[in-house]
Amino acid sequence: xxxxxxxxxxxxxxxxxxxxxxxxxxxxxxxxxxxxxxxxxxxxxxxxxxxxxxxxxxxxxxxxxxxxxxxxxxxxxxxxxxxxxxxxxxxxxxxxxxxxxxxxxxxxxxxxxxxxxxxxxxxxxxxxxxxxxxxxxxxxxxxxxxxxxxxxxxxxxxxxxxxxxxxxxxxxxxxxxxxxxxxxxxxxxxxxxxxxxxxxxxxxxxxxxxxxxxxxxxxxxxxxxxxxxxxxxxxxxxxxxxxxxxxxxxxxxxxxxxxxxxxxxxxxxxxxxxxxxxxxxxxxxxxxxxxxxxxxxxxxxxxxxxxxxxxxxxxxxxxxxxxxxxxxxx
Numbered sequence: 001x002x003x004x005x006x007x008x009x010x011x012x013x014x015x016x017x018x019x020x021x022x023x024x025x026x027x028x029x030x031x032x033x034x035x036x037x038x039x040x041x042x043x044x045x046x047x048x049x050x051x052x053x054x055x056x057x058x059x060x061x062x063x064x065x066x067x068x069x070x071x072x073x074x075x076x077x078x079x080x081x082x083x084x085x086x087x088x089x090x091x092x093x094x095x096x097x098x099x100x101x102x103x104x105x106x107x108x109x110x111x112x113x114x115x116x117x118x119x120x121x122x123x124x125x126x127x128x129x130x131x132x133x134x135x136x137x138x139x140x141x142x143x144x145x146x147x148x149x150x151x152x153x154x155x156x157x158x159x160x161x162x163x164x165x166x167x168x169x170x171x172x173x174x175x176x177x178x179x180x181x182x183x184x185x186x187x188x189x190x191x192x193x194x195x196x197x198x199x200x201x202x203x204x205x206x207x208x209x210x211x212x213x214x215x216x217x218x219x220x221x222x223x224x225x226x227x228x229x230x231x232x233x234x235x236x237x238x239x240x241x242x243x244x245x246x247x248x249x250x251x252x253x254x255x256x257x258x259x260x261x262x263x264x265x266x267x268x269x270x271x272x273x274x275x276x277x278x279x280x281x282x283x284x285x286x287x288x289x290x291x292x293x294x295x296x297x298x299x300x301x302x303x304x305x306x307x308x309x310x311x312x313x314x315x316x317x318x319x320x321x322x323x324x325x326x327x328x329x330x
Contacts, residue, residue, distance in 0.1 A: 054244030112288030115217025143185030
């Protein structure tokens with residue numbers, strides 16, 4: 001009888017231990033918050049590296065976030081998708097598009113700009129064309145991308161310097177420049193400015209920044225309502241993303257290896273060159289910082305070009321508090 005009691009006590013103890021382990025397992029289960037991000041273009045490229053790095057290295061997971069990345073397109077663009085609430089965060093190629101959206105009464109606000117004074121849009125000419133300065137472009141045919149932020153930058157540049165050009169809408173196609181059907185064409189320094197020389201094309205580069213027309217790069221934004229209702233999610237997302245920015249700057253080759261996981265067809269050497277351009281333009285004091293002048297100058301340029309219909313107070317276009325809080329916390 002004594003032995004049977006011992007067996008019964010052992011069984012009861014085992015059952016209690018199993019129940020306790022199951023209970024602890026349930027209470028220790030962490031739930032992640034799902035957030036979605038709309039990227040600016042329909043392809044994976046080096047500018048997105050910090051986001052994918054933050055995802056791959058678990059920076060978002062540490063913050064309790066499960067981040068879903070959606071590529072953008074003309075129809076599924078960040079402004080529309082965030083305004084509709086389909087995505088929580090949006091990323092734009094620059095603050096210009098956000099200013100235009102606010103002019104149309106879209107309730108959006110920037111929470112970080114990753115590339116200050118990036119000046120990515122430039123004008124390319126063929127080396128043997130002899131066109132090396134802005135003055136050389138007077139009365140020449142220049143390739144534009146209508147509807148793209150580069151168009152407003154180029155027009156502001158030509159108007160400022162009183163240069164008259166013949167505009168040709170060419171988009172991303174550089175065949176007319178290469179065939180010399182046009183004399184010059186817009187480009188991003190980190191895209192065509194790298195890929196064309198890699199194919200043996202010798203270029204001259206005319207930079208709007210040299211003439212006082214400055215522009216900025218990747219801009220993260222949300223709905224104003226999201227700021228009010230979910231400030232803790234914004235801070236978590238930005239903290240993890242800015243860790244991705246820091247890692248990408250310090251470990252470019254490892255970061256591009258991560259990027260290639262998301263699109264194995266990318267050329268590693270090309271993406272490394274592109275990431276180097278992005279890293280040089282990365283805001284470092286602190287990462288993601290925004291200033292009044294950054295948005296006011298952009299707004300004034302768009303107002304002068306009649307891209308927007310009314311003046312907007314720049315302080316209403318961005319919220320710097322999250323970046324500041326993250327820097328204090330770090």
